[in-house]
Amino acid sequence: QSVLTQPPSVSGAPGQRVTISCTGSSSNIGAGYDVHWYQQLPGTAPKLLIYGNSNRPSGVPDRFSGSKSGTSASLAITGLQAEDEAEYYCQSYDSSLSGWVFGGGTKLTVL
């Protein structure tokens, strides 16, 4: 059971928009700690996708966006492409655990 809760899977057709939620609590997201998102393509290492809730590193397409409100955060992907098929993880810091925490991951399938 992960500290941050994500849906196990989401899907969408090419060109559509999907969102992935990440629900935490008052000791992590709700405490004001930043949420970061990672993309993991099959068989590869995770890659930073969104940092500081809503910022995109250089090279990440603007089809990817992040937001945070209260004890939750969301990743939105617009204009879905086949290459977006991957596992997505949210991550934050938890003051009760004095450690960094990940969501359980969400598998995105492009139909």
Add this chain to the structure above:
Amino acid sequence: QVQLVESGGGVVQPGGSLRLSCAASGFTFSNYAMHWVRQAPGKGLEWVTFIRYDGSNKYYADSVKGRLTISRDNSKKTLYLQMNSLRPDDTAVYYCAKTGRVGATKASMDVWGKGTTVTVSS
């Protein structure tokens, strides 16, 4: 370019030990805190341990406390993970990751290595 390369993984018996290394290049290693993150076969990411840029503070997940030890040698630009009393549930790919801001502790993990595989089995 910024790069992290892990090494030292392998097959070890339960109760055994292993030391992982993570060689950094392309950035000023001594300015950045570092993490180890692992991923068991078919499972999600699990944060393992963190060390500040100067090695002054270290934090561990409860699942590894007392058995795994993080350290760094800034002169060699290398991060280490000493793994003792290994258990089958430590079987995973182990990634080292760099924090995204100089001196920061709770920043993102902006660069990851390709990982090294540890298998604990008799």
